[in-house]
Amino acid sequence: MRYCCPTSIEEAVAILNTDEDARCLAGGATLVAMLNAELLSPSTLVSLRAIADLDGIRHTDSGITIGAMTRHAVVANDQRLNNGLTVVRLAAQEIGHPAIRAVGTIGGAIAHADPSADYPTALLAANAEVEVIGSSGARTVPAGDFFQDYFTTALAHGEMITSIHLANADPGTVSSYFKVARSDGDFAITSMAFCGNFDGSTCTAARVAVGGCASTPLNVTAVDKMLIGAELGSDQVTMAAQALADACDPIDDVRGSADYRRLLVKRLLPRVLQRAIDQGSN
Ligand SMILES: Cc1cc2nc3c(=O)[nH]c(=O)nc-3n(C[C@H](O)[C@H](O)[C@H](O)COP(=O)(O)OP(=O)(O)OC[C@H]3O[C@@H](n4cnc5c(N)ncnc54)[C@H](O)[C@@H]3O)c2cc1C
Incomplete structure (x- = not known):
């Protein structure tokens, strides 16, 4: 197996496009485990660690851009990810345990595309955009189109992720994240993320995403619409939670049954909404 360590994005893309079987290596948190288990045997590993342009969080006029090589621990501690973007910081805090958060990267995590x-x-939920680049140039893929199936993304052959862009949220937007796992540091049985607005305890805008309950994370526009005008604790929220559970297509696996996952979806929706209000008042 060949190991390359390019120092520019252009160099990395050139290697990915000359070697059919080359793979990006980010932190190795997942990839090295897969190599050890002989699940993969790429001809070339293209380490991204020496490409400075891929690392770090930048504020721009339009929002926040997180480089693909930014470690989970950095995102988890960046207080600029607040209000409508708190959800991303909270999710980073929930990944694995400190050793994993010191090694794993946002680009590697989303390229792997584990729905849990x-x-x-x-x-x-944050309506993020994934910036990718390949031999024919750069393009932007909305998160809703990026995750296509279990462990499958919209990345074409020879493309790599350069960053994730989070647009500035409307004023007053709040957000939250809730994860249920078998133990601390495990992947989610079910998770839920929310971005939206409230007038008191009445929801005025909503974007909900569910993890671990389908082949990709799930956003159901009809459920988002049902939440508009809904007061916390009302039947309208209960009905939206039921509709969300009905839209899920979970599997039975070692972490939980499909029925249990649907039950969690119904329980998590009111909690994630309450947590968003609580985050907003902090
Ligand atoms: C013990 C343990 C517990 C974990 N717990 C959780 C958890 O609770 N929640 C959670 O979400 N995750 C969890 N993870 C996964 C963790 O988030 C990893 O960070 C993540 O899977 C990616 O690791 P990495 O960044 O090191 O990427 P790597 O392992 O280096 O790469 C992963 C994949 O992404 C590809 N890749 C990497 N970077 C790019 C790029 N820029 N462009 C295109 N492709 C790229 C690689 O080719 C490879 O296919 C856990 C992992 C471990 C080992």
Whole structure:
């Protein structure tokens, strides 16, 4: 196996496009485990660690851009991710344990596209955009289009993720994240992310995403609409939670049954809304 360590994005893209079987190596948190288990055997590993342009969080006029190589621990501690973007910071805080958060990267996490992972759900609720680049140039993929199936993304052959862009949220937007896992540091059985607005305890805008309950994180526009005008604790929220559970397509696996996951969806919706209001008042 060849190991390359390019120092620019252009160099990395050139290697990915000359070697059919080359793979990006970010923190190695997942990829190295897969190599050890002989699940993968790429001809070339393209380490991204020496590409400075991929690392760090930048404020721009339009919002916040998180470089693909930014470690979970950095995102988890960045207080600029607040209000409508708190959801992304909270999701980073829930990933694994400190050792994983010191190694794993946001680009690697979303490229792996595990539907039970924390970032995909949070980024879908935040309506994030994934910036990717390949031999024919750069393009932007909305989070809703990026996750296509279990462990499958919209990345084409030879493309890599350069950053994740989070647009400035409307004033007053609040957000939250809630994860249920078997133990601290495990992937989610079910997770839920919310971005939206409230007038008192009445929801005036909503974007909800569910993780661990389908082949990709799930956003259901009809449910978002049902929440508008709904007061916390009302039947309208209960009906929206039922509709969200009905739209899920969970599997039975070692973490929980499909029925249990649907039950969690119904329980989590009121909690994630309450947590968003609480976040807003902090
Ligand atoms: C013990 C343990 C517990 C964990 N718990 C959780 C958890 O609770 N929640 C959670 O969400 N995750 C969890 N993870 C996964 C963790 O978030 C990893 O950070 C994540 O899977 C990606 O790791 P990485 O950034 O090191 O990428 P790597 O392992 O280096 O790469 C992962 C994949 O992404 C590809 N890739 C990497 N960067 C790019 C890029 N810029 N462009 C295109 N492709 C790229 C690689 O080719 C590879 O296919 C856990 C992992 C471990 C080992």
